[in-house]
Amino acid sequence: MxxxxxxxxxxxxxxxxxxxxxxxxxxxxxxxxxxxxxxxxxxxxxxxxxxxxxxxxxxxxxxxxxxxxxPKSFFSKEAKHVEGFAKECAVVTHYRLKNDENGKGIVVDPDAKLEEELIVRPxxxxxxxxxxxxxxxxxxxxxxxxxxxxxxxxxxxxxxxxxxxxxxxxxxxxxxxxxxxxxxxxxxxxxxxxxxxxxxxxxxxxxxxxxxxxxxxxxxxxxxxxxxxxxxxxxxxxxxxxxxxxxxxxxxxxxxxxxxxxxxxxxxxxxxxxxxxxxxxxxxxSDDSGLVLPPKLAPFQVVIIPIYRKEEERLAVIAKGNQIKEELEKLGIRVKHDDRDTQKPGYKFAEWEFKGVPLRIAIGPRDLKNNTVELARRDTLSKSFTPMDGLNDTVVNLLDEIQNNLYNKAIDFRSEHTTEVNNWQEFKEVLENKGGFILAHWDGSSETEDKIKEETKATIRSIPLDYDESEEGKCVYSGKPSKGRVVFAKAY
RNA sequence: CGGGGUAUGGCGCAGCCCGGCUAGCGCACCUGCUUUGGGAGCAGGGGGUCGCAGGUUCGAAUCCUGCUACCCCGACCA
CATH class of the missing domain: 3.30.930.10 (Bira Bifunctional Protein; Domain 2)
Structure with a gap:
């Protein structure tokens, strides 16, 4: 996979x-x-x-x-609105098909033309x-x-x-x-x-x-x-x-x-x-091992994978897995018990890891003996043996921790990739070599914005709501006065 | 719309340049045995109008012409 x-x-x-x-x-x-x-x-x-x-x-x-x-006519009622969407509208012009007279499949029936064309809503x-x-x-x-x-x-x-x-x-x-x-x-x-x-x-x-x-x-x-x-x-x-x-x-x-x-x-x-x-x-x-999902949005927050050799082991391990699943579900946790006998554990590890399940519980005969499970976190890819006792709390806490950790990692990444820039040379260098958000002064004109876009493909993502008007400066491109920094970046 | 690429079993690809005998490989699939704590092994087996339409040829996945579809990179956009 x-x-x-x-x-x-x-x-x-x-x-x-x-x-x-x-x-x-x-x-x-x-x-x-x-x-x-x-x-x-x-x-x-x-x-x-x-x-x-x-x-x-x-x-x-x-x-x-x-x-x-x-109806097409609705679109033309607001001038800016039409202008914005006209180039990307799918249009319905007919309401019927018919068999081609030359026997070549099916064609649009020209007699079934709509009085007024319909736009598929954008x-x-x-x-x-x-x-x-x-x-x-x-x-x-x-x-x-x-x-x-x-x-x-x-x-x-x-x-x-x-x-x-x-x-x-x-x-x-x-x-x-x-x-x-x-x-x-x-x-x-x-x-x-x-x-x-x-x-x-x-x-x-x-x-x-x-x-x-x-x-x-x-x-x-x-x-x-x-x-x-x-x-x-x-x-x-x-x-x-x-x-x-x-x-x-x-x-x-x-x-x-x-x-x-x-x-x-x-x-x-x-x-x-x-x-x-x-x-x-x-x-x-997500990372190079596949998808990483935050617990709050993961369809399965926990996947349980049984490990066994003999039939009696299988039955015992799966019984335990079902029990854990039931208890976790009582706490509102979404659990997948992957008890398929058609795939081996290693395969399941890889599959669910790739699909980003936040937490994996593996249970084998050794765990039954030791009263433990193996817990693996998707966010850190770390594994540990954990006592079966108190497992519910452990899982609840870990899911919470994973959710927070993902947010913190993301915010750290963003901080590292947000750069204040004060001149045009620097602007281009940071954009080229580092990317991310660039906080720079802008003179407020569309012309400047267009030129910056032309030269660098970066656009103004937004004027932040916490726009700081106390920090006046000079536009990074035109040198004209600026009331505060805006957010530049290349965008999807 | 410009540039590039691809089209061959379910998926991923090789074969094409330089035409030839039954179109091959990996994964997946089916059967059996052994396996199971990080993607199992061995043996046997099933499955393909080679994107479409023409053409050249004794013979085309392979050469020629035309077409279509999708993907990637750009211009446009959430």
Missing amino acids: AKNFVSREENYSQWYNDLVIKADLAEYSAVRGSMVIKPYGYAIWEMMQAALDKKFKETGHVNAYFPLFI TSETIIWDTYRKWVQSWRDLPILINQWANVVRWEMRTRLFLRTAEFLWQEGHTAHATKQEAEVEAKKMLGVYTDFAKNFMAMPVIQGVKTENERFAGAIETYCIEALMQDGKALQAGTSHFLGQNFAKAFDVKFLSKENKLEYVWATSWGVSTRLMGALIMTH
């Missing part, structure tokens, strides 16, 4: 691709740029969904579902705001706090498993508010939810920030984001939350009567994270 597995240093992108495929997370499908998410990969996504969904509910949101297809703002118009009349109808779990399609030129596929899964929150302030609070609140999720579930540190105009969502007034740093020194946008102002309310004529009996446009937000988080998770923790 991990045989012939290329190391990160040898070829990082091959390491990533091989990992996704060999760890059974996903595979290429028959359709270009689309992937099959396999059960093990989907199980991780379900863990993410469950945790996020709970947080959404706790913050007052409810789930709903809006259509996959969007995001749902338009269809949702067209709907919200009907739902909102009074301030009493607000706020609307809705999330949907859905698939979307963006016809990307170049795709990568999980990181950028033509179709992907995500959640998109769409909220409507009576006041600007309330919408702004909402956008930031959800950014906080994402940050918290990244930290406490994914064990992934992120920088909270605001996008520059260049990187802003098409149709937003302000785009907030969380940016994470991957092990190859490139940044990954892990989640976004947009303050949409009244742009969509105006485009779709969504008005309400305020308490003062004045007709006003509704204020909006939208926010989302996608299966891209799978890529982020993989590239934050």
Whole structure:
């Protein structure tokens, strides 16, 4: 399984691709740029969904579902929005097939042309705001706090498993508010939810920030984001939350009567994270032995592997394994007891290690005699014999420790790969040789940002929310005055 | 859209340059015996329209023409 597995240093992108495929997370499908998410990969996504969904509910949101297809005309109602997405839309033009008259298979029936073409949603703002118009009349109808779990399609030129596929899964929150302030609070609140999720579930540190105009969502007034740093020194946008102002309310004529009996446009937000988080998770923790999963998101937190020779040993060891499994499950721990008789222990060790199970318990005849188990940690690849007594506590504590250790390792990596840079020469050198986040002064202009991108491929990932205006300086590129440091990096 | 690569049992590949007899190897699979604390060993066995369509030839996985699909690198993007 991990045989012939290329190391990160040898070829990082091959390491990533091989990992996704060999760890059974996903595979290429028959359709270009689309992937099959396999059960093990989907199980991780379900863990993410469950945790996020709970947080959404706790913050007052409810789930709903809006259509996959969007009338083409809806798109043109918000100018910036069309412009942003037009180049990557899949379009439905017909609704019927028929047998080819020359007997060459099946063809699109030209008589079945749609009056108005339909766009396969790349995001749902338009269809949702067209709907919200009907739902909102009074301030009493607000706020609307809705999330949907859905698939979307963006016809990307170049795709990568999980990181950028033509179709992907995500959640998109769409909220409507009576006041600007309330919408702004909402956008930031959800950014906080994402940050918290990244930290406490994914064990992934992120920088909270605001996008520059260049990187802003098409149709937003302000785009907030969380940016994470991957092990190859490139940044990954892990989640976004947009303050949409009244742009969509105006485009779709969504008005309400305020308490003062004045007709006003509704204020909006939208926010989302996608299966891209799978890529982020993989590239934050995994190593040259395969996937490494944080306990909070691992489909199996513990795998039990029995070791035996004779049938009586098998029965005894498996009975013990079942007992341990049952007790751990009572504590809410997700356990896989790999009692397959068709594979040998060594094979199972390698397989589950590659699949990133945080903790492995091996039990053999010797353990039964000594009242011990062999415990192996995935994060440190260390093994130890541990007394069977108190095993439950040991496991609970270790899972906790692994979760923390992963976060700490990730944050150490990020610290080591975050560099303050004060001149252009240094900027280029650090970007070239070290990568990572670069904190540098910027004059605030799109022109400078564009030029830096042209010359180095680095972009401004965000203006950090804790932007320090006390440290004035000079733009690293133009030398013009700057109010504070922003985050540069090459990005996925 | 530009550049590169690939297409041969389920998977990974060799064979192609220089055409030839039954298309081969590893893994996986099936049967049996021995094994089992880091990817088991031996023996036997099953499985392939060589991406598609033409062409050259006595004969094509191999040469020629055209097509298609996918992957990688770039431009575009979450």
